[in-house]
Amino acid sequence: MDQTTTLLETSEGHIRLHGPAGFEGMRRAGKLAAQVLDMLTPHVVPGVVTLDLDRMAWEFVRAAGAASATVFYRGFSHSLCISPNHVVCHGIPSEAKKLKDGDIVNIDVTVVVDGWYGDTSRMYLVGDVPLKARRLVEITHECLERAIAVAKPGATLGDIGHAVQSHAEAQRFSVVRDFCGHGLGQVFHDAPNIVHYGKPGRGLVLQPGMFFTIEPMINAGRADVKILDDGWTAVTRDRSLSAQWEHSIGITETGSEVFTRSLLG
Numbered sequence: 001m002d003q004t005t006t007l008l009e010t011s012e013g014h015i016r017l018h019g020p021a022g023f024e025g026m027r028r029a030g031k032l033a034a035q036v037l038d039m040l041t042p043h044v045v046p047g048v049v050t051l052d053l054d055r056m057a058w059e060f061v062r063a064a065g066a067a068s069a070t071v072f073y074r075g076f077s078h079s080l081c082i083s084p085n086h087v088v089c090h091g092i093p094s095e096a097k098k099l100k101d102g103d104i105v106n107i108d109v110t111v112v113v114d115g116w117y118g119d120t121s122r123m124y125l126v127g128d129v130p131l132k133a134r135r136l137v138e139i140t141h142e143c144l145e146r147a148i149a150v151a152k153p154g155a156t157l158g159d160i161g162h163a164v165q166s167h168a169e170a171q172r173f174s175v176v177r178d179f180c181g182h183g184l185g186q187v188f189h190d191a192p193n194i195v196h197y198g199k200p201g202r203g204l205v206l207q208p209g210m211f212f213t214i215e216p217m218i219n220a221g222r223a224d225v226k227i228l229d230d231g232w233t234a235v236t237r238d239r240s241l242s243a244q245w246e247h248s249i250g251i252t253e254t255g256s257e258v259f260t261r262s263l264l265g
Contacts, residue, residue, distance in 0.1 A: 005019065012191045012193070013192070016209075016211070018209045022116075026118065026185065028116065029111060029114075029248075030259025033260050034260045034261060034263055035064075036060055038264050039057075044105065046101040047099070048099050049095060050099065051094055051097070053080060053082060054080045061111050066113045067111065068110070068111060069117055069119075081107070081108040081109075081121075082097075083244070084126075085241055086242060087234070088225050088235060089179055100126065100127075104123055104125060106122070106243065107121060108246065110188065117188050117248075118248055123141070123243050132220070133220075135171075136173065136241055140218040140244065140245055143196070143216045144246070147160045148256060151256040152251065152252075152254065155206050156200070158198035158202030158203040160214060164214075173218045174218070175216065175217070175223060176216075176225060177223060179225075181212055181213040182213055183210070190212075194212050208253050210251040211249070212248075213246055214247060217242060220242070221241075222236070222237065224238070247259070248260045
């Protein structure tokens with residue numbers, strides 16, 4: 001454990017409060033995670049094989065002297081989750097799966113740099129994407145940014161959830177409740193859980209040094225999802241489109257720091 005880390009006992013479990021060394025470690029991990037997704041951007045085009053994208057990411061992470069957190073994680077064997085269209089999350093790269101013109105796709109990556117975990121995902125538009133799908137992607141990104149904007153000392157987890165839920169539902173979209181964000185740092189998944197719905201002022205009060213992901217999954221149709229027989233791939237039950245964006249953030253003395261911003265601007 002980072003020597004500047006302390007443990008806070010809460011109803012959510014033991015939550016780590018990180019000091020300056022933790023923030024520096026997360027900056028390095030977050031930067032590489034963002035670089036992976038930046039590197040992939042010109043390759044996410046109609047006809048690309050999703051397993052090829054996975055291989056590119058694997059090689060890029062290895063060349064940086066880092067590790068992929070998801071390879072061999074609970075039986076998962078890839079460096080990316082690639083989730084197109086009605087796949088909500090945890091889509092498995094495949095030699096048989098090609099992206100098509102008009103697809104929207106989430107690519108999720110987690111890297112380990114000197115023991116620190118950088119976790120991020122973003123949406124890509126493949127070719128000529130219909131307006132309704134583009135709107136879903138844009139609103140989901142706005143949900144993430146609204147949640148980040150309220151994440152600061154003294155705010156609550158309910159404030160974060162409400163920021164997402166109120167914006168998504170105002171656009172007649174639905175918030176997936178089966179998955180959530182999570183604490184991270186020198187472990188992949190940690191307390192607290194970050195749900196993307198809730199009421200203002202409710203739940204855990206945020207304190208400086210908390211690290212976690214915010215990763216709203218927003219559906220164009222109903223919120224219900226199901227897991228396919230592979231044990232990983234989550235899809236919308238009504239086969240409506242789904243979108244997700246994710247950042248890893250740290251709570252600072254005055255607000256929050258996003259560790260996984262794209263370097264492309």
